Amino acid sequence: MPNKTFFWFFLPTGLAMILFIGLPIISTGVQSLYSKHDQIVKEVKKCDPFGCTVSIQVDQEETSKLREEKPLGKFNGFGTYIDRNHLAIDEISKFWNETDSFDEFTDQVSNLPFYKALIFTLTYCLFVTPNVLLLGFLIALSLNAVARRIRGPLIFGTILPMIVTPLVGSLVLFWMIDSQGIIGANLQNLMNDPYLSLKSSKTLTWITIIIYGIWHHSPFAFVVFYAALQTVPQEPIEAAIIDGASRFQRIRHIVLPHIYPVVTFVALISLMDNFRVFEPIIGFSAEGSAQSLSWLIYDNLVNEEVILFGSAAATSMMTIVGIAILLAPVLIRTWREFRTVR
Amino acid sequence: MEYGLDRKSNSLKTFNTVFIIIWLLIACFPFIWTFWGSFKVRADFFSRTDWWYAISAFNTLIETGGKFTIDAYSQAWIEGEFWKASRNTIIVTVFVVSISLFLGTLGAYALSRSSEKYAFWILIAALIFRAMPHITLVSGYLFPFFQLQIWGILPTTIVVLIAINQPFTLWLLYSFFKTVPKELDESALIDGCSYFQAFRHIIMPVMWPGVITAGLFSLMLAYNDFTVTALLLNQENHTMVPKIQSYLGTNQHQGNLMWAVSAVVSATAPLFMLVMFFQRQVISGLTAGAVKG
Numbered sequence A: 001m002p003n004k005t006f007f008w009f010f011l012p013t014g015l016a017m018i019l020f021i022g023l024p025i026i027s028t029g030v031q032s033l034y035s036k037h038d039q040i041v042k043e044v045k046k047c048d049p050f051g052c053t054v055s056i057q058v059d060q061e062e063t064s065k066l067r068e069e070k071p072l073g074k075f076n077g078f079g080t081y082i083d084r085n086h087l088a089i090d091e092i093s094k095f096w097n098e099t100d101s102f103d104e105f106t107d108q109v110s111n112l113p114f115y116k117a118l119i120f121t122l123t124y125c126l127f128v129t130p131n132v133l134l135l136g137f138l139i140a141l142s143l144n145a146v147a148r149r150i151r152g153p154l155i156f157g158t159i160l161p162m163i164v165t166p167l168v169g170s171l172v173l174f175w176m177i178d179s180q181g182i183i184g185a186n187l188q189n190l191m192n193d194p195y196l197s198l199k200s201s202k203t204l205t206w207i208t209i210i211i212y213g214i215w216h217h218s219p220f221a222f223v224v225f226y227a228a229l230q231t232v233p234q235e236p237i238e239a240a241i242i243d244g245a246s247r248f249q250r251i252r253h254i255v256l257p258h259i260y261p262v263v264t265f266v267a268l269i270s271l272m273d274n275f276r277v278f279e280p281i282i283g284f285s286a287e288g289s290a291q292s293l294s295w296l297i298y299d300n301l302v303n304e305e306v307i308l309f310g311s312a313a314a315t316s317m318m319t320i321v322g323i324a325i326l327l328a329p330v331l332i333r334t335w336r337e338f339r340t341v342r
Numbered sequence B: 001m002e003y004g005l006d007r008k009s010n011s012l013k014t015f016n017t018v019f020i021i022i023w024l025l026i027a028c029f030p031f032i033w034t035f036w037g038s039f040k041v042r043a044d045f046f047s048r049t050d051w052w053y054a055i056s057a058f059n060t061l062i063e064t065g066g067k068f069t070i071d072a073y074s075q076a077w078i079e080g081e082f083w084k085a086s087r088n089t090i091i092v093t094v095f096v097v098s099i100s101l102f103l104g105t106l107g108a109y110a111l112s113r114s115s116e117k118y119a120f121w122i123l124i125a126a127l128i129f130r131a132m133p134h135i136t137l138v139s140g141y142l143f144p145f146f147q148l149q150i151w152g153i154l155p156t157t158i159v160v161l162i163a164i165n166q167p168f169t170l171w172l173l174y175s176f177f178k179t180v181p182k183e184l185d186e187s188a189l190i191d192g193c194s195y196f197q198a199f200r201h202i203i204m205p206v207m208w209p210g211v212i213t214a215g216l217f218s219l220m221l222a223y224n225d226f227t228v229t230a231l232l233l234n235q236e237n238h239t240m241v242p243k244i245q246s247y248l249g250t251n252q253h254q255g256n257l258m259w260a261v262s263a264v265v266s267a268t269a270p271l272f273m274l275v276m277f278f279q280r281q282v283i284s285g286l287t288a289g290a291v292k293g
Helices: A003-031 A060-069 A089-098 A102-109 A113-143 A148-163 A166-177 A182-191 A202-230 A234-242 A247-275 A279-283 A293-301 A309-341 B010-037 B058-064 B071-079 B082-112 B117-131 B134-148 B154-179 B182-190 B195-206 B208-224 B227-232 B240-248 B257-277 B279-291
Strands: A041-048 A051-058
Touching (some): A003 A309, A003 B082, A003 B117, A003 B134, A003 B154, A089 A102, A113 A202, A113 B010, A148 A202, A148 B010, A166 A182, A166 A202, A166 B010, A166 B240, A166 B257, A202 A247, A202 B010, A202 B279, A234 A247, A247 A309, A293 A309, A293 B134, A293 B227, A309 B134, B010 B257, B071 B082, B071 B257, B082 B117, B082 B195, B082 B208, B082 B240, B082 B257, B117 B154, B134 B227, B154 B208, B182 B195, B208 B257, B208 B279, B227 B240, B240 B257, B257 B279
Antiparallel strands (some): A041 A051
């Protein structure tokens, strides 16, 4: 296709992506370098019969004028990145000097908002992604073994958790697991602990959200693996059966190597999706004990007094860096393949 | 794997069946339970005394005189103005799906018929854009949108969702157009058609299976979106998902919890119907990128 024709065909979608995905990333980068204006103070001299006192007051008029003139705020450089709510460089060096043992140090650091969120996000990715791959593969294997005519409805039932929006999915589970729901109430009876509830413990909340994550993402892995299983050649498997290979050996040495490229694809997609975990935290109302990077940004953006654009933008930029690190191996591999093809 | 040589033992068959039944229970029961509970009163579905009330409808009988009630639905739809939210969702979904398919088909067709290097890089860029968490994009939008005074209205959200949807649509339709033989449109070009004419008369009649799949995914993105709609729309223009969140209230016990339950059912039902009809397309779309490599 000639370049000129390509240009006109691609212009609309290209423009949409540049304007609303490319530019916002730049806008986030710029915003992260600014922070909101300090309030302008003025000295007010008050005199009464007993003498004069000088007090310091906030000059509302001047402050709002300044805010209107420079809505972006004052230039802060990388100040936002290293403040207490983000990388917290000062606090960490303080902890390093003051704490006696390493455990104490990590304990202190993991209470800083950014690190707290980072730890939760990584834990979530680490537990959800492998389990999604495993469960998805098991469901695909066992559905692949049932009779063809009942597979349709079974597949429909299997993909339900995936097609609802995460907020709805987590709410539906939360209403059952909560202490007044069917599972929560029965667990209380079973454990004989009337105060057992999701909110009472941080570990329980984390486990619930991770289980939700596995429940929500497994169908995606299932669908892809199921489709891949349809393409596994039959001859090597039959040969293996004749040679006396067990079922496990057949899966290990024939099926898995065949669908290996698909496994990396699913792992990558699900890692990318898990890294942005956010809605379940709202659905399970778990803000108290589980915060993710995306949730931090959301929290800054819905702040009731004043929206913390700078802070949200700084966290966003660091999230993008995180995504870039996750994507790097794939991008490097594609780049190499591309170079060798040329 | 059904072939003559592969004889499964009975114990394996039983194990397999049990496994599938357990999984299906885990996958579907939450939805069935919520559907069932949405016809009860709050004291039953969220019972402090006994969870069995949700089945025996103890309080529902006392409060409404019947075992089932549609109070939660009528209240949420009328008092809770869920009708407005669903109207907004329909507007957003229709515009997002139609416009993003229009842009996406043109772009993906061009990508699939270009052998230049930049086509490869555009696809990689689209992959990177696809990986961006939506919330980071929203944090880039908010400030400029406030300054331009276009925050809170439906058209802004529609445009944003179209853009966010482009990378996936491009990839999906790109791999679809790759399966349409090049010779089809090349012969038209030789006969003197322009690329636009070839697209209009040769490609358009055969592209519908791919477009339906891409359309379904655009629909699911627009219909299910929470991040963008919750932060870019004002209260008045909220679509269904942010509306459900607003019913929850800040504290669980103050919000209109049963409204949220009935709203969840109302929002999920159309989606399930749609997937039931188009199951084949959903699955082929999910696997398009993966299996064909």
